[in-house]
Amino acid sequence: MSNDAAFVEFQRVQKSYDGEVLVVKDLNLSLPKGEFLTMLGPSGSGKTTCLMMLAGFETATHGEIMLDGRPINNIPPHKRGIGMVFQNYALFPHMTVAENLSFPLEVRKMGKDQREEKVKRALDMVQMGAFGSRRPAQLSGGQQQRIALARALVFEPELVLMDEPLGALDKQLREHMQFEITRLAHELGITTVYVTHDQTEALTMSDRVAVFDDGRIQQLAPPDLLYEEPENSFVAQFIGENNTLEGVVKSIDGDSCVVTLDDGSEIDAKPVNVHNAGERTKVSIRPERVEFNKDRLHADAHTLKATVKEFIYMGDVFRFRLSVAGNDDFIIKTRNAPDAVKLHPGQEVEIGWLAQDCRALDA
Amino acid sequence: MTDASQNAGPMLAADGTPLKQSLARSLRRQKLRALLLIAPLLLFVLFSFIIPIASMLFRSVENGIVEKTLPLTVVALETWDEKSGELPDEAVYDAFVRDMIVAVSEKKHTRLGSRLNYEEPGISSLFRKTGRKIRKWDPEADAPFKEKLIDAEKGWGDVENWRVIKTHSRNVTPGYFLAAVDLRLTPDGVAAQPEEKQILVKLFGRTLFMSLIITGSCILLAYPVSYLLATLPMRVSNLLMILVLLPFWTSLLVRTSAWKVMLQQQGVINETLVWLGLVADDARLVIINNQIGTIVAMTHILLPFMILPMYSVMQTIPQSYTRAAKSMGATNWTTFWRIYFPQSIPGIGAGSILVFILAIGYYITPEIVGGTKGVFISNRIAYHISSSLNWGLAAALGTILLAVVMLLYWCYDKIVGIDNVKLG
Numbered sequence: 169m170s171n172d173a174a175f176v177e178f179q180r181v182q183k184s185y186d187g188e189v190l191v192v193k194d195l196n197l198s199l200p201k202g203e204f205l206t207m208l209g210p211s212g213s214g215k216t217t218c219l220m221m222l223a224g225f226e227t228a229t230h231g232e233i234m235l236d237g238r239p240i241n242n243i244p245p246h247k248r249g250i251g252m253v254f255q256n257y258a259l260f261p262h263m264t265v266a267e268n269l270s271f272p273l274e275v276r277k278m279g280k281d282q283r284e285e286k287v288k289r290a291l292d293m294v295q296m297g298a299f300g301s302r303r304p305a306q307l308s309g310g311q312q313q314r315i316a317l318a319r320a321l322v323f324e325p326e327l328v329l330m331d332e333p334l335g336a337l338d339k340q341l342r343e344h345m346q347f348e349i350t351r352l353a354h355e356l357g358i359t360t361v362y363v364t365h366d367q368t369e370a371l372t373m374s375d376r377v378a379v380f381d382d383g384r385i386q387q388l389a390p391p392d393l394l395y396e397e398p399e400n401s402f403v404a405q406f407i408g409e410n411n412t413l414e415g416v417v418k419s420i421d422g423d424s425c426v427v428t429l430d431d432g433s434e435i436d437a438k439p440v441n442v443h444n445a446g447e448r449t450k451v452s453i454r455p456e457r458v459e460f461n462k463d464r465l466h467a468d469a470h471t472l473k474a475t476v477k478e479f480i481y482m483g484d485v486f487r488f489r490l491s492v493a494g495n496d497d498f499i500i501k502t503r504n505a506p507d508a509v510k511l512h513p514g515q516e517v518e519i520g521w522l523a524q525d526c527r528a529l530d531a
Numbered sequence: 532m533t534d535a536s537q538n539a540g541p542m543l544a545a546d547g548t549p550l551k552q553s554l555a556r557s558l559r560r561q562k563l564r565a566l567l568l569i570a571p572l573l574l575f576v577l578f579s580f581i582i583p584i585a586s587m588l589f590r591s592v593e594n595g596i597v598e599k600t601l602p603l604t605v606v607a608l609e610t611w612d613e614k615s616g617e618l619p620d621e622a623v624y625d626a627f628v629r630d631m632i633v634a635v636s637e638k639k640h641t642r643l644g645s646r647l648n649y650e651e652p653g654i655s656s657l658f659r660k661t662g663r664k665i666r667k668w669d670p671e672a673d674a675p676f677k678e679k680l681i682d683a684e685k686g687w688g689d690v691e692n693w694r695v696i697k698t699h700s701r702n703v704t705p706g707y708f709l710a711a712v713d714l715r716l717t718p719d720g721v722a723a724q725p726e727e728k729q730i731l732v733k734l735f736g737r738t739l740f741m742s743l744i745i746t747g748s749c750i751l752l753a754y755p756v757s758y759l760l761a762t763l764p765m766r767v768s769n770l771l772m773i774l775v776l777l778p779f780w781t782s783l784l785v786r787t788s789a790w791k792v793m794l795q796q797q798g799v800i801n802e803t804l805v806w807l808g809l810v811a812d813d814a815r816l817v818i819i820n821n822q823i824g825t826i827v828a829m830t831h832i833l834l835p836f837m838i839l840p841m842y843s844v845m846q847t848i849p850q851s852y853t854r855a856a857k858s859m860g861a862t863n864w865t866t867f868w869r870i871y872f873p874q875s876i877p878g879i880g881a882g883s884i885l886v887f888i889l890a891i892g893y894y895i896t897p898e899i900v901g902g903t904k905g906v907f908i909s910n911r912i913a914y915h916i917s918s919s920l921n922w923g924l925a926a927a928l929g930t931i932l933l934a935v936v937m938l939l940y941w942c943y944d945k946i947v948g949i950d951n952v953k954l955g
């Protein structure tokens with residue numbers, strides 16, 4: 169074991185379905201007990217596959233998966249004791265809600281009284297105590313979701329896997345359920361692996377987020393670091409709104425560097441994935457970190473000329489689309505504050521930023 | 532409260548007409564169009580199916596022949612008390628001779644003879660012989676007829692024959708239906724058929740019983756195949772599907788005959804068993820021309836009708852159910868029995884109904900491989916239609932078969948619920 173604290177651990181795991189394409193390439197991941205980890209990534213990036221390998225429904229083509237220090241490659245799914253919540257809830261349609269919940273207890277040969285007691289507690293936990301005698305088809309999507317959650321938790325597993333459990337819910341219910349799930353996970357101290365391709369969900373719920381792309385973890389970090397310090401341009405673009413400018417590193421000076429953009433203008437940036445002058449790079453800057461009030465910048469900061477293309481009113485924020493250094497989709501955001509400056513289409517402005525807010529990443 | 536009571540009347544559309552009415556009007560055009568589209572099929576089905584079937588069913592109770600052939604006699608017999616044990620009086624004989632002379636000239640008396648023969652064996656020859664003898668009689672000059680007719684044919688001096696005619700002179704008769712369940716209508720009321728003629732109830736029983744066995748063996752054989760079809764990867768399951776459907780592309784007759792080749796005493800199976808030494812040469816298995824032959828061949832032939840509905844139901848059972856069950860700690864068997872199987876029941880139900888109903892009315896296969904012990908009620912119906920020409924009995928048997936199917940269907944609906952049946 170590489171890490172004594174690890175509860176779940178993937179060691180150099182690879183997976184191929186057809187013997188030709190690796191769907192999961194060299195996955196290394198370890199999470200301690202009680203952590204809420206989210207796998208986030210575009211469709212087809214291998215998230216479900218990872219989850220299914222952990223649950224035992226797919227076998228890893230190569231590598232080792234450890235649960236609580238034991239390799240589980242040869243343990244059948246029903247002996248792994250992992251709770252699961254599926255995207256379509258997978259509530260058994262021919263059983264009532266209470267029977268659904270009591271099923272995992274029955275197969276554990278638990279006595280009737282104890283079963284009823286636990287089912288009741290689980291239903292109360294998701295505020296569905298009055299629905300025990302209904303069939304799943306008689307419940308709304310959100311209610312079914314809660315029952316699915318209760319069913320995954322009722323046999324007190326130490327690890328719970330959830331594959332896009334909120335995918336089918338509307339926005340308001342989603343937000344409510346996000347809160348419920350995190351609350352329960354923390355209260356019960358369960359280790360959770362949660363799959364989603366909704367980044368807000370990932371950022372708001374998780375202790376750490378693993379960003380998947382192309383069968384690899386592109387970055388594994390707590391939400392704030394993921395947003396503020398993306399390690400490569402995929403993560404920068406995938407998480408949140410992001411502006412990208414392309415150019416060549418002119419000079420590096422410790423914690424900051426100067427990048428010459430393709431149209432010849434120069435900007436300040438923080439070197440993250442670049443190490444030498446002359447390398448090509450994509451610089452990434454968040455819309456809310458762009459400044460067009462010169463007073464707030466360093467005196468010697470580089471600035472760029474920009475033309476306002478569009479103004480979008482979004483209530484709490486103003487959103488402007490600018491044309492900057494050949495990029496017509498450069499977005500900036502300002503808060504709708506009493507002193508907010510309103511720019512008008514056609515207006516010319518000078519924009520700049522603090523070097524540490526602009527990250528020079530891989531090309 | 533007051534608002535609600537004001538709204539209690541019919542809802543009105545914008546122009547003040549009741550909403551229901553204007554909705555009906557707007558839907559009428561649509562309905563007409565739909566009707567036009569199905570009209571050709573409807574007419575075809577009406578003329579080639581519904582009307583013939585209805586007339587067939589009507590035949591099962593229709594009995595106009597006695598009154599049509601012997602109109603005067605039927606009227607004259609009305610005043611005769613058949614329980615008195617005495618022969619009818621001269622008026623009846625007179626009417627009978629007049630009717631017969633007309634019937635003979637129209638050659639209708641033999642048909643009546645065979646009709647009444649179903650009820651009273653021997654009466655058909657009485658009619659034939661009488662016909663030959665009274666052809667030349669003159670209804671006016673040769674009267675009175677009572678003595679004369681009895682002299683000509685002793686049978687007319689037998690009260691029993693007159694009672695048969697009177698009993699069956701009504702236009703509508705339960706006689707065929709009674710015959711279909713091994714009963715008969717005698718002048719003294721409903722009685723059992725003679726022992727040696729009681730075969731139909733047994734045949735019905737055998738048909739139902741063997742259809743049940745066939746349905747059962749189809750379920751057993753089809754379930755694993757359907758499961759494989761529904762769970763294997765697309766490429767493999769398509770191949771398997773072709774194998775399942777292959778029999779559909781072969782003629783039914785060819786398939787049944789193939790079973791003859793397989794099952795006969797000198798057939799493939801027996802030869803193999805003898806060659807392997809499992810069966811002695813002089814004790815070859817009798818597995819054709821009996822019930823085993825019918826069951827084996829029909830199970831094979833009806834299997835696709837079980838597999839297809841099962842497959843289409845199983846295909847809709849998401850894998851996530853079984854995965855969920857296993858993640859909760861259920862073993863493979865528990866998962867199957869508690870989760871998968873209950874959800875596949877609609878498929879079993881649909882397949883069973885289909886196979887059972889097809890089996891119960893099956894004809895060709897039992898005819899070819901069933902011998903005498905393995906035939907079904909439909910073979911008897913065919914016999915009455917094409918050989919004995921007792922269409923009334925055939926129609927009654929058919930009607931009973933139809934009623935049994937409907938009854939089973941109704942029971943099934945009550946127990947399983949027809950909404951739970953999915954054919955795809």
Ligand SMILES: Nc1ncnc2c1ncn2[C@@H]1O[C@H](COP(=O)(O)OP(=O)(O)OP(=O)(O)O)[C@@H](O)[C@H]1O
Pocket residue numbers: 185186191209210211212213214215216217218365
């Ligand atoms: N049973 C399978 N057989 C063959 N290929 C598969 C199978 N399941 C998934 N794949 C392939 O593996 C890749 C990863 O699939 P996976 O379901 O893990 O993606 P995902 O990240 O969960 O995507 P999504 O967000 O759409 O659910 C995809 O390219 C998919 O086509």
Ligand SMILES: [Mg+2]
Pocket residue numbers: 215216217331
């Ligand atoms: Mg997925």
